[in-house]
Amino acid sequence: MAKSSSKVRCAVIGLGMGWHHCKAFSECPEAEIVGLVDLNADQHNKVKEFAPNATFYTDYKEMLKQEKPDLVTIALPNFLHAKVAIDAMKAGANVLGEKPMALNTKEAIKMRDTAEKLGKKLGINLSYRFTPQARALKDMADQGFLGDPYHAFSKWTRLDGFPRFGGWFGQHEFSGGGPLIDLGVHRIDLALWLMGSPSPVTVSGMAHKQIGVPRAKKQKLKFDVEDFATGFVRFDNGASLVFEISWGNFQQKQEDMYTKVTGTKGALIHHNPGDGYDFNAEYVTEEAGHVVHGEISQTRGALRSSYAEMVHCIIDDRPFLASPEDGIHIQQILDGLYKSAKLGREVKV
Ligand SMILES: NC(=O)c1ccc[n+]([C@@H]2O[C@H](COP(=O)([O-])OP(=O)(O)OC[C@H]3O[C@@H](n4cnc5c(N)ncnc54)[C@H](O)[C@@H]3O)[C@@H](O)[C@H]2O)c1
Missing domain, CATH: 3.30.360.10 (Dihydrodipicolinate Reductase; domain 2)
Structure with a gap:
């Protein structure tokens, strides 16, 4: 956690499903939303009530630079999951990424390897x-x-x-x-x-x-x-x-x-x-x-939301319930299915 605050400094990137992230953080006393990001500024209006003091950005890289959040949650279209998660971890943040973990297994493995190399927590929002x-x-x-x-x-x-x-x-x-x-x-x-x-x-x-x-x-x-x-x-x-x-x-x-x-x-x-x-x-x-x-x-x-749980994983320094390995196994099945469908036969994962 950043020294200046006793709360986990959170940022939400993508404010469609991200609305739920913002609501959950607003209900978690240990979390403080410091940054909100979306390409579409109209999306900001929908979540302002949950984080009236958070700064809104349209460029996530600028947000990472300015806010240096402890935790970034990502609710972007799937093709951006891996890139933004890796950029966020490189900027020093822990990450809770929306499902699916990434577009494919290759990207998912890159995310896991980056988290391990940088010593960052990476959770996948397998919310069920x-x-x-x-x-x-x-x-x-x-x-x-x-x-x-x-x-x-x-x-x-x-x-x-x-x-x-x-x-x-x-x-x-x-x-x-x-x-x-x-x-x-x-x-x-x-x-x-x-x-x-x-x-x-x-x-x-x-x-x-x-x-x-x-x-x-x-x-x-x-x-x-x-x-x-x-x-x-x-x-x-x-x-x-x-x-x-x-x-x-x-x-x-x-x-x-x-x-x-x-x-x-x-x-x-x-x-x-x-x-x-x-x-x-x-x-x-x-x-x-x-x-x-x-x-x-x-x-x-009553259970904590996945978002509040991630905040507590950072505070207690323990792994999140859904790990990168879990995300990779699912991604392997998806890749395998699409390949099998294309080739018309069973494929090895
Ligand atoms: N865990 C769950 O049950 C659950 C439920 C719904 C969606 N999701 C996941 O959440 C992710 C987002 O889904 P959604 O329904 O919110 O999609 P969406 O299209 O409604 O919202 C995506 C938002 O990202 C913004 N955006 C796009 N590119 C951006 C960029 N480069 N920088 C900043 N903002 C950008 C868009 O303007 C939009 O507001 C998907 O991966 C989806 O699978 C998970």
């Missing part, structure tokens, strides 16, 4: 880990409920939930991919986390472009990424993962999220029973020859 349901499931997995986890199924599919055509989310050069790199990151992460973070070895999959590309073409707007991805992953410990991720396909619900990890003693499930972002944590096991299942109501209670 911070939901009480996911934490409760993780506690059960850590206590051995699953036995030996050997398979996971994970999905996040939408009936119709495309980002705006013509925007960066739907252009490969800026986003690195479609729903797989946008929504899939969260569900693949939950599966890997509950399985105990095995390393991916091979990936096989498909990336379909049946809906988004033709629709965007009709509107004469840019969109060149998949709208549906499905994959099969083998891990170093013999476990497997199957996933389905989409921004649009025929299904009953608007949002369908479901992650199930199966082990030798039981299964753990994280899903949205309704059509929104309310989650259930459930278990299935066997007792005295009978199948038993139910909802997990015990949680650790």
Whole structure:
């Protein structure tokens, strides 16, 4: 922490999703927002209430030079994640970067190596880990409920939930991919986390472009990424993962999220029973020859936001819950899926 302040001096770069970063820091007594950055000055107005004393910049490099923040959070389009994180760490800041970690594994490894070389903390905002349901499931997995986890199924599919055509989310050069790199990151992460973070070895999959590309073409707007991805992953410990991720396909619900990890003693499930972002944590096991299942109501209670947690990691000098290695494993699966889809065969990670 900077000597002049007892608080962790935070800066937020990118003020779309960054709105949530600003709100969370404003609710964290140990944090002080000193810098806000966006190319679009209108975005500043939306977050001013959370940080009336913070200086607004349109150039993040100037902000790093002037403010010398302890912590920088990055909520920029995906193609900027690696570059800005590395610049921020070189300027002396710790970094909490939005998911996905980067555009690809190569960039993600460069980020991790920079953090290690400079002795900076680098967290990835795999924010679903911070939901009480996911934490409760993780506690059960850590206590051995699953036995030996050997398979996971994970999905996040939408009936119709495309980002705006013509925007960066739907252009490969800026986003690195479609729903797989946008929504899939969260569900693949939950599966890997509950399985105990095995390393991916091979990936096989498909990336379909049946809906988004033709629709965007009709509107004469840019969109060149998949709208549906499905994959099969083998891990170093013999476990497997199957996933389905989409921004649009025929299904009953608007949002369908479901992650199930199966082990030798039981299964753990994280899903949205309704059509929104309310989650259930459930278990299935066997007792005295009978199948038993139910909802997990015990949680650790209120959790810190991922942003406040990062502030505390800096104060206590401990690692963030989602590490660069976690981000790299996910990125390897994404790279593998896109390569497999292109080549039409299973690929090594
Ligand atoms: N953890 C989550 O659940 C979650 C949720 C939503 C978005 N995200 C991630 O957050 C990131 C941002 O997504 P978003 O929805 O806010 O996108 P967005 O396009 O709405 O916002 C990005 C902002 O960055 C600004 N910007 C672009 N280039 C810039 C530059 N060079 N310097 C400064 N500002 C610049 C834009 O003006 C815009 O305000 C993405 O990587 C996305 O995947 C994560």
